[in-house]
Structures are given as C-alpha cells and as structure tokens.
Amino acid sequence: MAALLLRRFAGLVVTLLLTSAAIFAALDVLPGDPAAVMLGTAARPDTLAALRAEMGLDRPAPLRYAAWLGGAVTGHLGTSTTYGVPVAGLVADRLAVTLPLALVALALAVGAALPLGVAAAARRGGALDAAAAVFAQGTTAVPGFWIGLLLVLLFAVRLGWMPAGGFPGWAGGATPALRALLLPAIALALPQAGVLTRVARGAMLDALGEDFIRTARAKGLRPRTVLWRHALRNALPAILTVLGLQLSFLVAGAVLVETVFALPGLGRLAVQAFAQRDAVVVQDVVLLLAAFVILVNFAVDLAGLALDPRQRDAA
C-alpha cells in the first residue's frame, strides 16, 4: 500500500512538472513575443528591450522556467504588467470568488444528480427514469453560460429578485456574497448535473446487477438499505472518477459563467488578461487552474483506492 501511494505521488509530481513545462513552453515556442504583443506594433525598440529585460525574456529559457516554477511553488508569481501589482495577490483575491462558486456548483450538481440517478436506476424504465434521461439529455446539450444569460433574463431583468451580476465581496457577510453566487452556480451546475445523473444511473445499474445485492435482498434487508448502503457504496468510485474528469469542464464553464455574471473570479481574470494581452497573468492563471484539476483528480484517485479494494488489487 505504501509503495502504491508513493508511486501515485511520483506520478502526480511528474504530471505537474510536465504540465507546467508545457504551459511555459507555449509562450516560448509560439511565434509571438509576449513583450511585443503587450506593447503593440508601434513600440520603440528600446522600450521593447526594456520590457523584455523587466519580464526576464532576455535570459535563457531553462533559467526562466526554473525561476517561474520556483515562484509558482513559493507563491511569487511575478508582477502583472497591466495591473502593476503582484500576480499572487491578484490570484488570491480572485480565488475567493472562483473556489466558493465551484464548490456551490459542485454541491448543487451532486445534490441533484445523485438522488435522481439512484432513483432512476431503482425503477428502471419507469416514468422517473424517462424524466431523468430527458433531464440529462437536455442539460448536457445546453451551454452553461447561456443558462446563465437566461437566468439573468428571468430572475434579474424580469422578476428583479436577484442581482444581474457583480460580487459584493465577503467583507459584508456571507449572505449577500452567496446570493450573488447562486445564479452563476446554478448555470455552472446544470450541465454537470446532467452528466452525473447519467453516470450515477449507469453505475447504480451495474452495482444492482451484482451478486452481493441479491444476497443483501435475500437476507431480507429493506430495499432502501440495499439501494443506498450497498449499491450506492459500490457505485460511488465510478461516480467519483467521472466527477474528477468533469472538473476540467467545470473550470472551463467557470471562465464563461464568471464572464456572464461579471464575477471577479480567476476565469474572468484570464479573459481580461487575454483582452489586454497580458501573457504573464494568462500563463499563471492557466497553470493554476490546470494544477487544480490535476490535484483534485489525484485526490479522487486516492479516494477511489480508499473506497474500492478492487482498485487497490488492480493497481
């Protein structure tokens, strides 16, 4: 078990290093010069040279990569050229929006999908099963950011119940902040809920077909106990794995949904930095979000090992 964990951890480190190298190389190998892109075509050569020196672009690539990675690990992400402030501070402020948004969305998605998927599997072919299929089919086809627009149209513009966007910050208490995050979280959660409903239903059907379920039923356990304790516990690793894989899409969705609701989160920071051609900030945010996806998948992997002895034997 210890050897297995060590191997997984080594794999995590390798993946993180490769990802950071790839994101770093993207700026280095591609034909654009970040400094030139930032200053535009009318820049004077000496201004360009000065900015290149300030950004460290005149140093060899491996040195710059080492410095960048070291900075990323220790929390010194460099200085944003457009904002003129340390990127680390920018990122920390934005994280206080994106992380709660993602967590609320995840909670909503799981909270809707798990009961729906389990109930659909329990009464296969019934009315609820059909409804779950329509729900899954519909929500996976609809773009999350469009749901966001429609929610703004209905609840902010027409009914005036909710704010159309913006974020009051956490200083004024949790209630207004969570209120501002509710509609975006729903927009972000719905597509995820569709996928998860399908996966939960499929995994539950697989689990319900196993011998131990027949045994549990034969023992006279109540159907609800069989369903929620025995079957769900066995379906959980599969659901968890897909949840991890979907995280990539959740992050992508957050970029769009934050833009719809003008939330000052990490995704919107990346979009704004792109609009200003601030390559340093884009690079750092992309690395951070990618590392987040990788780390959570690692955690999901470990959780799978903990939950499912079969995975331990197979690994």
Next chain:
Amino acid sequence: MNRRLAIGLAVTGALVAVALLSLAWTPEPPTRLHIPFKLRPPLAGGLPAGLGLLGTDNFGRDVLSMTMAGAWTSLLVALPSVALGGAAGTALGLAAAARGGWFDAAAMRACDVVFAVPPILSALLLGTLLGPGRGTAVAAIALFLVPVFARVARGGARRVWTADYVLAARAMGRGAFGIAWRNVLPNIAGLLVVQASIQLGLAVLTEAGLGYIGLGAPPPTPSWGRMLADAQTFLGPAPWLAIVPGAAVALAVLGFNMLGDGLRDRVDRRGPAP
C-alpha cells in the same frame, strides 16, 4: 433504426443543410445593417419582406440570417477540430497499444497533461500570443481532443490485440503497423465514430463559448457565441437576441449527442444507454 439515431440524424442533417444553405441564401445578407429597423421583435410587422422573422439586433441585422450563417461558422471550427484531434489521437492510441511499455506510459502521461487544460484555457493562452480567430479555436479544441481519442483508441485496440485473429496475423508475419492499420482500426472504427459524433457536439459548445469571450472568428463573421455576447447588453429590451442563438447551439449539440447515443446503441452490443 432506433429513435435516437433517427432524431440525431435529422437534427444534424438539418444543421448541415442550413449551414450549406447559408452560403448561397439567407433571407437577408447576415451582415447588412438596417438601422431604422433595429431591435424589432420576431414577426414584427412593417419591415421589408424577409427581414426580422426572428427579430433584428441593435444594428438592424436579421437574427435569422445571422443564426443561419453562424451554423456554418460553428461547423467550420467543429469539423476540422474533431478531424485533426481525432486523427492524431487515434494514431497515438493505436501506437500506444501496439508498442506498450515505456512508450505507452509516456503517451498516457502526456494525455493526462493535455486533458488537465480545458480548450477554453489553451485558447486563452494561444489567443494571447497569436490573436483570436478560427485557427486558434481549431488548434485549442483539436489539442484537447487528442487525449480523448487516444484513450478511446488505446482501450479498444488493447482488446483487439488479444484476439485470435491478431495472433493469426502475427503468425503470418504481419508487422505491428500492418496489424494496427488492417486489423485493429477497422474493429474500433465504430467506437471512434461514436466518439467523433459526441465530440462534435462538445466542439460546437466550445466554439460558442470561445466566441462569447472574444476568441472566435473575428467580426463581422456571424457566430453564435458573439451573438450571445452582444445580446447581453440588450437582455431587457430584446431577449430574442439571446434566446435564438443559444437555442441554435443547444439544438446542434443535442443533435450530435443523440446521433452519438444512437450510434453507440448500434455499435455496443451491451444494450442501449440511458
């Protein structure tokens, strides 16, 4: 033919037909401005014939015509992305299954890395340096699809490699490349077609998202994503500007998803998906 396959074929067929039609004919030229008739709701009277069936935008452009042209813009990103990413990913997956060992491990590790960066993020990175545009969108989506197809192809190929007829082919002296090309690929083609159909839907979805944040084809090319971005300013007075292109995206994605599900029911003998 099952019901899902039929619906999927009908919707995607209509999408392609409308996209092609928009090249030859739309009710109005999609970029022509009619300032006096701006922000008219769908089916409003008193407009020139053919204008404003689904309303007009803030420049008096015809929403129906823009949406039709947007279908072509969308396909022009989605089709090359899936073709490129699918071909590269399949080749990688076949090679990984055929070679095994360190090559397999390295290829799958590389896939993990690429898969951790969603196409929106790689498009932001590429767009910052190369500028936004169709090429950036195609490159970002195709890149993300490489690991998706590599995993599907590798999984399918590993099963085929253990089959008796592959053993027979090896005994006859056929090399790894010949087996991958002539034995493995035809046997996993069904899986790949299913995946291509589903990924086309995701590519349409991503293209709309990229257009929304300004990473799609530049104006005046009509695109669903940019129509949605422009619509946000007029959400109160002109909700149809947001509803029409969004519904077009949803319908297109639904079509590709149902096509994929319907095809999977045929390819996968384990029975229909939910």
